[in-house]
Amino acid sequence: AVVSTQSTGYEIKRYQTEGATDKQIVLNPSEAQKKEIKNMEFAVHEVYAMDVFVTTGSGKMKESNVSTTVHKRSDEMYSLKMKASRAFFSDVCNRFTMMPFTLRAFEDEKKAKMGLKECVTHELLHPYPVQQDSDGKPVAQFKYTVLVVPNGNIRINGGLFDPSLFKSEHKIEDKEVLALLAQSANRKAGGKKKKKKAKSAAEEAKSEAAAEN
Helix, strand or coil: EECCCEEEEEEECCCHHHHHHHHEECCCCHHHHHHHHHCCCCCCCEEEEEEEEEEEECCCCCECCCCCCCEEEEECCCCCHHHHHHHCCCCCCCHHCCCCCEHHHHHHHHHHHHHHHHHHHCCEECCCCCCCCCCEEEEEEEEEEEEECCCEEEEEECCCCCCCCCCCCCCCCCHHHHEEEEEEEHHHHHHHHHHHHHHHHHHHHHHHHHCCC
Protein backbone atom coordinates (compact mmCIF):
# COMPACT_ATOMS: atom_id res chain seq x y z
CA ALA A 1 0.00 0.00 0.00
CA VAL A 2 1.09 3.58 -0.74
CA VAL A 3 0.31 6.78 1.19
CA SER A 4 -1.15 9.27 -1.28
CA THR A 5 0.54 12.61 -1.96
CA GLN A 6 -2.77 14.22 -0.91
CA SER A 7 -2.46 12.94 2.66
CA THR A 8 -2.22 16.00 4.87
CA GLY A 9 -2.55 17.33 8.40
CA TYR A 10 -3.70 20.84 9.26
CA GLU A 11 -4.46 22.96 12.28
CA ILE A 12 -8.15 23.32 13.13
CA LYS A 13 -10.17 25.43 15.55
CA ARG A 14 -13.37 24.72 17.46
CA TYR A 15 -16.28 23.47 15.30
CA GLN A 16 -13.94 23.03 12.31
CA THR A 17 -13.23 19.84 10.39
CA GLU A 18 -10.97 21.54 7.85
CA GLY A 19 -8.55 24.37 8.46
CA ALA A 20 -7.74 27.27 6.15
CA THR A 21 -4.31 27.79 7.67
CA ASP A 22 -0.63 27.95 6.74
CA LYS A 23 0.04 25.25 9.32
CA GLN A 24 -0.15 22.16 7.13
CA ILE A 25 1.65 18.82 7.20
CA VAL A 26 2.13 16.84 3.97
CA LEU A 27 2.70 13.19 4.87
CA ASN A 28 4.09 11.99 1.53
CA PRO A 29 4.99 15.09 -0.50
CA SER A 30 5.70 15.02 -4.21
CA GLU A 31 8.76 16.80 -5.59
CA ALA A 32 6.62 19.84 -6.46
CA GLN A 33 5.09 19.90 -2.94
CA LYS A 34 8.53 19.75 -1.31
CA LYS A 35 9.40 23.08 -2.96
CA GLU A 36 6.21 24.71 -1.63
CA ILE A 37 6.23 23.39 1.95
CA LYS A 38 7.05 26.06 4.54
CA ASN A 39 8.80 25.51 7.86
CA MET A 40 6.43 25.66 10.83
CA GLU A 41 6.52 25.36 14.60
CA PHE A 42 4.04 23.40 16.70
CA ALA A 43 2.64 25.11 19.79
CA VAL A 44 1.16 23.57 22.93
CA HIS A 45 -2.67 23.26 22.89
CA GLU A 46 -2.91 23.35 19.11
CA VAL A 47 -5.23 20.82 17.45
CA TYR A 48 -4.53 19.07 14.15
CA ALA A 49 -6.72 16.99 11.85
CA MET A 50 -4.83 14.22 10.07
CA ASP A 51 -6.25 13.16 6.70
CA VAL A 52 -4.56 9.97 5.46
CA PHE A 53 -5.29 8.36 2.08
CA VAL A 54 -3.86 4.91 1.32
CA THR A 55 -4.04 3.02 -1.97
CA THR A 56 -2.53 -0.05 -3.66
CA GLY A 57 -2.02 2.04 -6.81
CA SER A 58 0.43 4.80 -7.74
CA GLY A 59 -0.49 7.15 -4.90
CA LYS A 60 -1.83 9.85 -7.23
CA MET A 61 -5.54 10.39 -6.64
CA LYS A 62 -8.42 11.75 -8.67
CA GLU A 63 -12.17 12.10 -8.15
CA SER A 64 -14.22 9.02 -8.96
CA ASN A 65 -17.45 9.00 -10.96
CA VAL A 66 -19.15 7.25 -8.03
CA SER A 67 -21.76 9.47 -6.36
CA THR A 68 -20.91 10.51 -2.81
CA THR A 69 -23.28 10.23 0.15
CA VAL A 70 -21.24 12.44 2.53
CA HIS A 71 -21.76 16.21 2.69
CA LYS A 72 -21.06 19.17 4.94
CA ARG A 73 -22.68 22.58 5.49
CA SER A 74 -21.08 25.71 4.08
CA ASP A 75 -21.36 29.36 5.14
CA GLU A 76 -23.43 30.29 2.08
CA MET A 77 -26.95 31.75 2.40
CA TYR A 78 -29.83 30.99 0.02
CA SER A 79 -33.63 30.85 0.25
CA LEU A 80 -34.57 27.35 -0.89
CA LYS A 81 -37.63 27.07 -3.13
CA MET A 82 -38.69 23.44 -2.68
CA LYS A 83 -40.49 22.35 0.48
CA ALA A 84 -38.54 19.07 0.54
CA SER A 85 -35.27 21.00 0.33
CA ARG A 86 -36.20 23.32 3.19
CA ALA A 87 -37.25 20.43 5.42
CA PHE A 88 -34.06 18.48 4.60
CA PHE A 89 -31.76 21.45 5.19
CA SER A 90 -33.48 22.31 8.47
CA ASP A 91 -32.95 18.71 9.64
CA VAL A 92 -29.26 18.91 8.66
CA CYS A 93 -28.78 22.16 10.60
CA ASN A 94 -30.49 20.83 13.72
CA ARG A 95 -28.83 17.41 13.81
CA PHE A 96 -25.35 17.95 12.39
CA THR A 97 -24.70 21.73 12.64
CA MET A 98 -21.39 22.24 10.75
CA MET A 99 -20.24 18.61 10.95
CA PRO A 100 -20.15 16.19 7.98
CA PHE A 101 -23.01 13.70 7.63
CA THR A 102 -24.06 10.76 5.47
CA LEU A 103 -27.40 10.21 3.77
CA ARG A 104 -27.66 6.87 5.58
CA ALA A 105 -28.36 8.87 8.74
CA PHE A 106 -31.81 9.81 7.42
CA GLU A 107 -34.80 7.55 7.93
CA ASP A 108 -36.11 8.19 4.40
CA GLU A 109 -32.99 8.29 2.21
CA LYS A 110 -34.93 8.80 -1.04
CA LYS A 111 -36.69 11.85 0.39
CA ALA A 112 -33.35 13.16 1.65
CA LYS A 113 -31.86 12.88 -1.86
CA MET A 114 -34.72 14.99 -3.22
CA GLY A 115 -33.92 17.81 -0.81
CA LEU A 116 -30.16 17.39 -1.25
CA LYS A 117 -30.03 18.37 -4.93
CA GLU A 118 -31.15 21.99 -4.52
CA CYS A 119 -28.90 22.45 -1.46
CA VAL A 120 -25.82 21.29 -3.41
CA THR A 121 -26.76 23.29 -6.53
CA HIS A 122 -26.79 26.52 -4.52
CA GLU A 123 -23.70 25.49 -2.48
CA LEU A 124 -25.45 25.33 0.89
CA LEU A 125 -23.86 21.88 1.19
CA HIS A 126 -20.45 20.76 -0.04
CA PRO A 127 -19.97 17.13 -1.14
CA TYR A 128 -17.03 14.98 -0.11
CA PRO A 129 -16.16 13.36 -3.46
CA VAL A 130 -15.24 9.67 -3.65
CA GLN A 131 -11.54 9.32 -4.48
CA GLN A 132 -9.76 6.71 -6.55
CA ASP A 133 -6.19 6.19 -7.62
CA SER A 134 -5.14 7.37 -11.09
CA ASP A 135 -4.56 3.67 -11.89
CA GLY A 136 -8.19 2.97 -11.03
CA LYS A 137 -7.32 1.31 -7.71
CA PRO A 138 -9.53 1.94 -4.65
CA VAL A 139 -8.52 4.46 -1.98
CA ALA A 140 -9.03 4.09 1.79
CA GLN A 141 -9.26 7.22 3.94
CA PHE A 142 -8.42 7.48 7.64
CA LYS A 143 -9.07 10.68 9.56
CA TYR A 144 -8.26 11.45 13.18
CA THR A 145 -7.57 14.40 15.50
CA VAL A 146 -4.36 15.04 17.44
CA LEU A 147 -3.90 17.36 20.44
CA VAL A 148 -0.51 18.94 21.08
CA VAL A 149 0.00 18.90 24.87
CA PRO A 150 3.04 19.58 27.11
CA ASN A 151 3.80 15.87 27.66
CA GLY A 152 3.37 14.74 24.05
CA ASN A 153 0.70 14.28 21.40
CA ILE A 154 -2.67 12.65 22.07
CA ARG A 155 -4.87 11.05 19.42
CA ILE A 156 -8.45 11.57 20.57
CA ASN A 157 -10.53 9.81 17.90
CA GLY A 158 -10.38 7.89 14.66
CA GLY A 159 -11.81 4.54 15.69
CA LEU A 160 -10.24 1.36 17.03
CA PHE A 161 -8.03 -1.01 15.05
CA ASP A 162 -8.14 -4.74 15.83
CA PRO A 163 -5.16 -6.41 14.08
CA SER A 164 -6.63 -9.89 14.72
CA LEU A 165 -9.27 -9.18 12.06
CA PHE A 166 -6.70 -8.70 9.29
CA LYS A 167 -3.98 -10.80 7.66
CA SER A 168 -0.91 -9.39 5.92
CA GLU A 169 1.94 -10.86 3.89
CA HIS A 170 4.28 -8.44 5.69
CA LYS A 171 5.63 -8.78 9.22
CA ILE A 172 7.51 -6.43 11.56
CA GLU A 173 10.75 -8.13 12.64
CA ASP A 174 12.74 -5.18 14.04
CA LYS A 175 12.98 -5.78 17.81
CA GLU A 176 13.12 -2.06 18.67
CA VAL A 177 9.97 -1.35 16.65
CA LEU A 178 8.17 -4.33 18.21
CA ALA A 179 9.10 -3.10 21.70
CA LEU A 180 7.83 0.39 20.84
CA LEU A 181 4.52 -0.97 19.54
CA ALA A 182 4.08 -3.02 22.72
CA GLN A 183 4.11 0.12 24.87
CA SER A 184 0.87 1.72 26.02
CA ALA A 185 0.04 5.15 24.59
CA ASN A 186 -2.06 5.87 27.68
CA ARG A 187 0.12 7.76 30.15
CA LYS A 188 -2.36 7.11 32.99
CA ALA A 189 -2.19 3.38 32.35
CA GLY A 190 1.60 3.55 32.49
CA GLY A 191 1.42 5.48 35.74
CA LYS A 192 -0.90 2.93 37.29
CA LYS A 193 1.44 0.09 36.31
CA LYS A 194 4.41 1.88 37.90
CA LYS A 195 2.46 2.52 41.10
CA LYS A 196 1.28 -1.09 41.21
CA LYS A 197 4.82 -2.35 40.63
CA ALA A 198 6.20 -0.07 43.38
CA LYS A 199 3.46 -1.20 45.75
CA SER A 200 4.21 -4.87 45.05
CA ALA A 201 7.93 -4.28 45.66
CA ALA A 202 7.18 -2.56 48.99
CA GLU A 203 4.91 -5.40 50.10
CA GLU A 204 7.54 -7.96 49.10
CA ALA A 205 10.19 -6.10 51.14
CA LYS A 206 7.89 -6.08 54.18
CA SER A 207 7.29 -9.83 53.84
CA GLU A 208 11.04 -10.51 53.66
CA ALA A 209 11.68 -8.32 56.75
CA ALA A 210 8.95 -10.15 58.69
CA ALA A 211 10.40 -13.53 57.73
CA GLU A 212 13.87 -12.51 58.96
CA ASN A 213 12.45 -11.41 62.32
